[in-house]
Amino acid sequence: MSAASAPIDGDNRQGIGSSPRRNEDRRFLDGKGEYVADIRVPGMSEAVFLRSPIAHGRIRSVEVPPEHQGKVFFAADIAFAKPIVAASAAPNFQRSDYPPLAVDKVRFVGDIVAICIAPTRAEAEDIAQACVIDFEELPPIWDIDVALAPDAPLIHDHWTNNLYVETRIETGDIEAARKSAPVTVRKSLRMGRHAGVSLECRGVVAHYDRRLDELVIYSSTQFPHVIRSILAECLGVSEGKLRVIAPDVGGGFGIKNNFNPEELAIAALSLKLGQPLRWIEDRREHLIASPHAREHRYELTAYADQSGRVLALDAVVVVDAGAYSVWPWTASMEAGMSAGIMTGPYDIPIYRGVARTVCTNKSPMGPYRGVGRSGACFAIETLIDEVARSVGRDPIDVRIENMVRPESMPYRSATHKLYDSGDYPECARRTAEAIDVAAIRKRQTEVSPDGRLIGLGMASYTEQTAHGTAEWVARGLPVVFGYEPALARFTPDGKLVLFVGIQNHGQGLETTLAQVANQELAIPVADVIVRHGDSSVSPYGMGTFASRSMTMAGGAVSAACAQLAEKIRRIGAHLLQAPRDEVHLADGRVHFGTQSVAFKDVCQAAFLHPERLPEGEDPALEVNAVYQPGRSTGAFSYATHACVVAVDPGTGHTEILDYVVCHDCGTMVNPMIVEAQVVGGVAQGLGTALYEEIPYDENGQPLASTFLDYMIPGATEVPDVRVLHMETPSPHTRFGIKGMGEGGAIAPPAAVLNAVNDALRSLNAAVTETPVTPERILDAIASSAGQRVSA
Amino acid sequence: MKPAPFSYHRATSVDDAVAALTQGAGMARILAGGQSLVPMLNLRLAPLDTVIDISRVDSLRQAHDDADSVRYGALVTHAAFEDRRVPDGSNGLMPFVAGQIAYRAVRNRGTIGGSLALADPAADWLTTLVALEGKLLIAGPEGRRAVAAADFVIGSYLTDLAENEMIEAVVVPRRSATERWGHYKVARKTGEYAESMAIALVDKARNYARLVVGATDGAPLVLEQAAQAFLDGRTDDALRVVIRDELLAAGREFSAARLTMHTTVAMRGLKGAAAK
Amino acid sequence: MKVTISLTVNGAQIRRDVEPRTSLADFLREELRLTATHLGCEHGVCGACTVMVDGAPARACIALAVSLDGAEIRTVEGFAEDAAMGVIKEAFHQEHGLQCGFCTPGMLISARDLIARHPEADDVGIRRAMSGNLCRCTGYQGIVRSIKSAARQLSSQGKQP
Structure with a gap:
């Protein structure tokens, strides 16, 4: 293991562990990125969705003004399109159809009733505005408690109640622990519902390519191949007649990792009308009708000994998954993943976890950076703090003492996860040292001149990444995301093109995959072109999500390039008239002593002059490889975050004074990019922690639908995050790479809440809900003052 | 998120704009910088027939x-x-x-x-x-x-x-040269609308103080009693109580949290002016 | 009813008939096919559509094209030959000031204006000045670093935007 600080400057190496600047930057800096809204097809019409303004109701009729007849399309117009069904294999999972356009019933504000088309978006909006929907309104199921009330109206008529599914994990004897444990700590927590908010909203362009006789779908998606498969199924057409292209995608974070009704509806209508269509989601649609994130509730009980050692954990996770089950993840993913990683980095032998997924009249819950783990971390990490308090110890010590020891690796958790490698306590210690706990504790004893209260919060997590077949099979999803392919193909002029099934939308994969090629082939990163995001260009792959692309596609690129390297050495040796074993690759050339030959000459021989090849050598330089990790249970990245806050008890405002992350994602391919992914993740996590929320009122109306009432952190709300790296290679993956795209977003809600509560300790107040708004802080202070008065 | 159609009138003078407003009979709106009106138009929250653009009326820039x-x-x-x-x-x-x-x-x-x-x-x-x-x-x-x-x-x-x-x-x-101002504003984020803001003007030479609290779900509140209490030398909790009572008396039905926030902000506004 | 407007976009004289409701952003993107100006919210908050109007940054999504008759507009495409913008872009490349690239054009326009007005801005000043441009990927750290680096280089070269 080595602690590496990101080598950003003065490094000419371009392979794994170096930080070459990104190949993809140029087009974005010149304003030449091409996002779905930039795409135009001749004869294209703009589509606008007529969305339900009410949460729950039956559609009696829709009045379309005479002048707009023929421009408004309903479910019956695309009846050939099958509904989206995302059912988990879990027993008792209540299935539901998610139709592309509502059939007789709407189930959330934003549910799609019809498609309006016109030459411009503005005119299409005019049509939508002119349509009048006559509803028979049904009682809105606007909250978990309302949904689970005994006589609650059913959102899906054929269900027995409004519960998608309840799953349980039981390891060890929780009842025995309950009876014998000297210390019992209970906690109830809530995480607010919010949106994913990629800066680019979603969008779809569909048109028919007459020459190729195929329907072409441009979608701002993270997984074009998988979209092609499900789209083919729902449209009832062959995958061979479908092409799905993800152009430049302006951020994904999970929200673009679902098969959404919009994609299906636009494709179906375009097919039916023989008319190119474009739908570009606007921000209001994004906030109310794209898949939502979080909204968890926790009931937690820790059983511990006098030193704060947690002996057993009892957890109930309840997630408001909204009105429909999203494909392919299913509605139960969020609660299931939270309960399934609840013990986190801790060695807690006895565990009972119940995951309850509730159906309500809200936009469906989908994956969002950190999926489930943000909630689990929020739960266990605030609970650990509480345990430490109740035994009178510093949370940092209790945290470290409870952690899985490095000598216990690989470690099987009470939630049946196999942690592959790492030193969790050391990571926490380094974080504590960097944030300078002693200095903060000292500062807390001093009176601050501005009356603000200082708090320190820490949070640790372990994160399953790059999991393959075993894990996805265990989850019972409709698709098993077990592998990634790479087709590595040289051009006759000596450039390398990598065709990959992942989708790059900010992660830097057009550079980091080139670095893997450099590692194998010593080809300059600038000579490597990465092609992705087009089902007709790349071999079939699963896309970019679940912190998997670098591990999976990196492994595939490595395997393909290693084979190419062998062949290049053979051809190069032949051209140099050198023994095969005495040549090596460097700087895009094959070297033999002081002589060398450029890859370009090797490629010329391979493609254009087979007569120059060694005898028996096949022409061409092209290899297709498929990679899956040695164990498909995942490579576990982990981290400890620490933050220092100043809470203003007069205004309830929280400022982050310092933020430290020490993390371990195994071997880092590009430390510059790794660090930036961590920082970007932290910024989103701070959004969850402090700013982002879509509350619903009793009518099921979302109360935040624009950036005027929905806040994401800006440059002044995100501190300079200090990132420390540890590198424990995964034993299961090529190069020991672990996934790390999501990690940064996992710990901030827990770290911030712990810090705020540490600050509020002197007032005997505590907050238990995210986002930690000024109102919530002031209310917590007021209610504790009220208790003091009445006591 | 595009506006509903409207017609456009480029005003040549203030009188021309007023005439257009009159002609618009309540369905015409003035477009100045557009930084609030156009977002509302985009969101289709401002029903109107006509936008009267006054940006070419040079006198209005002076x-x-x-x-x-x-x-x-x-x-x-x-x-x-x-x-x-x-x-x-x-x-x-x-x-x-x-x-x-x-x-x-x-x-x-x-x-x-x-x-x-x-x-x-x-x-x-x-x-x-x-x-x-x-x-x-x-x-x-x-x-x-x-x-x-x-x-x-x-x-x-x-x-x-x-x-x-x-x-x-x-x-x-023109304010007196001996007057000092204090300004305190809390917003969730930089650039966001205020959750609470206070401006205090204090002129010790003239024994004058004025305190206004904004973002109060209505017109800004002029806290005269608080300003007087401040001049009378009240500070800290004694002053806080006066501010709080005066805010309460405004009848705006502030939540407990909001009342605390406004009180704090008003205090800090005064403090800021006094410190200069 | 459409209204005829004449304006300068990236140095070119443009004359077009526009619907009064057409925003500058849609005019640039759909009429002129200048798609570097991105729409992230269409209500003036996110800053992705920031362009220069008569020499000062403005939100193209909440400016009506019709009201900009006679104005001079400059988008990121129009800064291709601008030396200062070249330095800023290179700094964004070196300091990893972008990820998905969607906010980047607006960031570059605001960054150039900031450096022109406050070449000495410190971290806090840069963050404040850039607070009207939202980025969902970077956490802003790389952006702040990029702007600081560009400002330093431009000032040491004695150049200002």
Whole structure:
């Protein structure tokens, strides 16, 4: 293991562990990125969705003004399109159809009733505005408690109640622990519902390519191949007649990792009308009708000994998954993943976890950076703090003492996860040292001149990444995301093109995959072109999500390039008239002593002059490889975050004074990019922690639908995050790479809440809900003052 | 998120704009910088038939330095205040406030007249103008009239402006050179609308104090008792109680949290002025 | 009813008939096919559509094209030959000031204006000045670093935007 600080400057190496600047930057800096809204097809019409303004109701009729007849399309117009069904294999999972356009019933504000088309978006909006929907309104199921009330109206008529599914994990004897444990700590927590908010909203362009006789779908998606498969199924057409292209995608974070009704509806209508269509989601649609994130509730009980050692954990996770089950993840993913990683980095032998997924009249819950783990971390990490308090110890010590020891690796958790490698306590210690706990504790004893209260919060997590077949099979999803392919193909002029099934939308994969090629082939990163995001260009792959692309596609690129390297050495040796074993690759050339030959000459021989090849050598330089990790249970990245806050008890405002992350994602391919992914993740996590929320009122109306009432952190709300790296290679993956795209977003809600509560300790107040708004802080202070008065 | 159709009238003068307003019969709106109106149009939240663009009326961009006051045309932008491209009679308060409004790209186009006409209770100019005892010059079909800022705003998004009137200029009395100001604003984020803001003006030489709290779900609140208590030498909890009681007496039904916030902000506004 | 407007976009004289409701952003993107100006919210908050109007940054999504008759507009495409913008872009490349690239054009426009007005801005000043441009990927750290680096280089070269 080595602690590496990101080598950003003065490094000419371009392979794994170096930080070459990104190949993809140029087009974005010149304003030449091409996002779905930039795409135009001749004869294209703009589509606008007529969305339900009410949460729950039956559609009696829709009045379309005479002048707009023929421009408004309903479910019956695309009846050939099958509904989206995302059912988990879990027993008792209540299935539901998610139709592309509502059939007789709407189930959330934003549910799609019809498609309006016109030459411009503005005119299409005019049509939508002119349509009048006559509803028979049904009682809105606007909250978990309302949904689970005994006589609650059913959102899906054929269900027995409004519960998608309840799953349980039981390891060890929780009842025995309950009876014998000297210390019992209970906690109830809530995480607010919010949106994913990629800066680019979603969008779809569909048109028919007459020459190729195929329907072409441009979608701002993270997984074009998988979209092609499900789209083919729902449209009832062959995958061979479908092409799905993800152009430049302006951020994904999970929200673009679902098969959404919009994609299906636009494709179906375009097919039916023989008319190119474009739908570009606007921000209001994004906030109310794209898949939502979080909204968890926790009931937690820790059983511990006098030193704060947690002996057993009892957890109930309840997630408001909204009105429909999203494909392919299913509605139960969020609660299931939270309960399934609840013990986190801790060695807690006895565990009972119940995951309850509730159906309500809200936009469906989908994956969002950190999926489930943000909630689990929020739960266990605030609970650990509480345990430490109740035994009178510093949370940092209790945290470290409870952690899985490095000598216990690989470690099987009470939630049946196999942690592959790492030193969790050391990571926490380094974080504590960097944030300078002693200095903060000292500062807390001093009176601050501005009356603000200082708090320190820490949070640790372990994160399953790059999991393959075993894990996805265990989850019972409709698709098993077990592998990634790479087709590595040289051009006759000596450039390398990598065709990959992942989708790059900010992660830097057009550079980091080139670095893997450099590692194998010593080809300059600038000579490597990465092609992705087009089902007709790349071999079939699963896309970019679940912190998997670098591990999976990196492994595939490595395997393909290693084979190419062998062949290049053979051809190069032949051209140099050198023994095969005495040549090596460097700087895009094959070297033999002081002589060398450029890859370009090797490629010329391979493609254009087979007569120059060694005898028996096949022409061409092209290899297709498929990679899956040695164990498909995942490579576990982990981290400890620490933050220092100043809470203003007069205004309830929280400022982050310092933020430290020490993390371990195994071997880092590009430390510059790794660090930036961590920082970007932290910024989103701070959004969850402090700013982002879509509350619903009793009518099921979302109360935040624009950036005027929905806040994401800006440059002044995100501190300079200090990132420390540890590198424990995964034993299961090529190069020991672990996934790390999501990690940064996992710990901030827990770290911030712990810090705020540490600050509020002197007032005997505590907050238990995210986002930690000024109102919530002031209310917590007021209610504790009220208790003091009445006591 | 595109506006519903509307017709467009480019006004050549204030009188021309007023005539167009009159002709619009309540369905015409003035477009100044557009930084609030156009978002509302995009969201289809502002039903109207006609937009009357006053941006070409040059007189509205002018500022005049008079002996006792400064007169700002309605189209003077926030950035013009921020950059001190217009005269200041407020001992620097107005440039300071301007620099805190939204973001630079918005300040470059947003105007003082447009902001005041909207009367968003959380917007900065309203509270500032009430604090500075400014007045608005209003043009209508019957001619011009002046109204004190404090009387101009009736409630949240509600003003004294008739449907065929427009703000032509803002007149801010020159403040005493010995007066000091305090400003305190809390917003969830930089550039966001205030959750609470207070402006305090204190002139020890004249034994004068004025305290205004904004973002109070209605017109800014002028806390006269609190200002007097401050002059009487009350501080800390004693002053806090007066502020709190006066806020409560305003009948705005503040939540406990909001009341705490406004009280704190008012205290800090006064403190800021006193410290200078 | 459409209205005829004449304006300068990236140095070119443009004359077009526009619907009054057409925003500058849609005019640039759909009429002129200048798609570097991105729409992230269409209500003036996110800053992705920031362009220069008569020499100052403005939100193209909440500016009506019809009202900009006679104006001079400059988008990121129009800064291709601008030396200062070249330095800023290179700094964004070196300091990893972008990820998905969607906010980047607006960031570059705001950054150039900031450096022109406040070449000495410190971290806090840069963060404040850039607070009207939202980025969902970077956490802003790389952006702040990029702007600081560009400002330093430009000032040491004695160049200002």
